[in-house]
Amino acid sequence: MSQIDIGITETDRLAIAEGLKKLLADSYTLYLQTHNFHWNVTGPQFRELHLMFEEHYTELAIAVDDIAERIRTLGVAAPGTYRAFAELSSIKEVDGVPDASDMVLILTRAHESVVKTCRSALVLAQEADDESSAALIGDRMRVHEKTAWMLRATL
Template identity: 65%
Template sequence: MEIDIGIPQDDRKAIAAGLSRVLADSYTLYLKTHNFHWNVTGPMFNTLHLMFEGQYTELATAVDEIAERIRALGETAPGTYSAFAKLSQIEEEEGVPPAKEMIEQLVRGHETVARTARSVFPLAEKGGDEPTADLLTQRLQIHEKTAWMLRSLLAE
């Protein structure tokens, strides 16, 4: 059945492609955060272990919301590691860095997701896609706040 939600098909495709990049960045950041939650050590172990758990839990909910928005636009959401690797701007961490480097990587990751989300705004605005604009606004608020909180841990 044709989709007739007031957003032209070409705009829906472009918005969904942008959201697919946000999804890939978010999922990659989720995996990195979960990895760091499991493997963090050092004097800040308890603080970071709990903080990372809260962050990956929030990201798990977010990836579902982003994927469902892509589907509502009539497109298929990417859902494989290989698809995410092609779309994401966030580098995977192969090893277990020290806690300070974990924090630095997560700051960069949240900032990356924020930049990717911000880059999709013009597409949502062009298509008159308020639900996507709202989703992007929520994601920006969360990623910018999380980056600030993590960055604060690095202050001396």
């Protein structure tokens, strides 16, 4: 591949990509967790939660592609294995199948965790004048803040 000359230093591109890798890992881990809960939710709120979780994991499926492509745009390989995601993600796997209210609480905390990852990555992008990464990260942060609010409202 030819040299990248988009007005962002190599050092900054690498730092931003590292922040985006953590966001990608969080997003993919949250995608898997949400999909798992979609499949396994039971109880009086089954239909509502089943459909809401589907909306969330569908949105996350698109997001992970956007984040990975931004990492590639910065000239860095995007992580794509469970091992890499487990090492990078702030979201931990859940053992077993929690009850519906615990699923909502777990997902709320996970979305809030992704917001914190976004905030860290956003600082790197803003300091490097990387408006493209900052816009992507800001958009993701808004989605996760809103989703956490909607989940909290069901409790």
